[in-house]
Amino acid sequence: MNTCKNRCLVCEGESLEVLCRMASWYGIKMFHKVAICRDCGHIQAYPLFDEKEYSIVNRRFFGRKYLPDGQQNPDNSKKERKLNEQLSPYLREGLNILDIGAGEGWALDYFRKHDCRYFAIEAVARLSEAIRTRGGTVIGESLFDDVRGYEHFFDIVVFRAILEHMLSPSAALSRVRRFLHPDGLLYLSVPNAANFSIRKGFRTSYLRPVHISYFCEGNVLRLAHSAGFRAVRSQSSGAELSILLKRGSDKGLKNHNYYAQQKHFFRQQYRRAFVRDTFQIVRLYAARIRHRHIFADGLNEEKD
Ligand SMILES: [Zn+2]
Incomplete structure (x- = not known):
């Protein structure tokens, strides 16, 4: 497992270069650096948070995200359409699915x-209870829980919008692999760091402390390959990378260095959003001063 806070999460190189600072309401501090690996072009939070810091960031961010009890997010049709596009050719009666x-x-x-048959891993007790109530089986709170009996059990594993949140994405993928049947299919999706919107801001919205990694297609494939997967299909159009993987190795996969193109793209987005970001940063700074009692105790728990 990658334990060094200043090491690349894709190639494990230690040659990281600071690109910029993100600014966020949810961070431990208002600003946090983002760096690019000179050896592979992967972009990540710098330094990486430790477990305690990151759990505070997550609680601040996701505490506001989910809707009250019993309500479902009404905007699920788009997500369902994407799921259908990727998985419908593979679905048949009786498959075991892990979400x-x-x-x-x-x-x-x-x-x-x-x-x-639908199985889930979900950390938030209220959400996992809702899944159980609706007939799903929740097998654990975390990918790293001891879930004996489910090794190599699942025909399809859905791993959407998670990998970019992982402090150790390589360990997470290795763990996912253990759940997968030898012929099973992994549906992995992450935001595409080579194509994204800065409509709401770059340093103040796109870059956010809940995201540890900003993957381009080549680097997420490289990471998946090192965790024992080969790509069946990869789509990189739009702001999302959708990748279908199977267990195995991809001997034809070459490791490229995306440093130049990723740095160029991120610097370009930095400049494009500069005025909007600066305005947002001033507002954010004023808000954090106004609510300094929330942040004054640093790593201690917030008292709402
Ligand atoms: Zn690297």
Whole structure:
């Protein structure tokens, strides 16, 4: 497992170069650096947070994200359409599906329509209870829980919008691999760091402390390969990378260095959003001063 806070999460190189600072309400401090690896072009939070810092960041951010009890996010049709595009050719009756980081379990109804058996891993107790109530099986709170009996059990594992949050994405993928049946399929999706919107800001919105990694397609494939996967299909159009993987190795995969193109793209987005970001940073700074009692105790728990 990668334990060094200043080491690249993709190639494990130690030659990281600071690109800029993000500014966020949810960070331990208002600013946190983002760096690029000179050896592979991967972009990540710098330094990496430790477990305690990151759990505080997550609690601040996700504490505001989910809707109150019993309500489902009404905007699930788009996510369901994407799931259908990727997985419909592979679905058949009786498959065991694992949805990691299932959230409110919006995918449960989709898989049930296809007569598949739905299992979930979900950390938030209220959400996992809602999944159970609707007939899903929750097997754990975390990918790293001891879930004996489910090794190599699942025909399809859904791992959407999680890998970019992992302090050790390589260990996470290795763990996912253990759940997968030898012929099983992993549906991995991450935000595309080579194509994204800065409509709400670059340093103040796109870059955010809950995201540890900013993957381009080549580097997420490299990481998956090193964790024992080969790509069946990879789509990089739009702001999301959607990748279908199977266990195995991809001998044809070459490791490129995306340093120049990723640095150029991020610097370009920095300049494009400069005025908007500066305005947001001033507002954010004033808000953090106004609410300094929340942040004054540093790593201690917030008292809402
Ligand atoms: Zn690297």
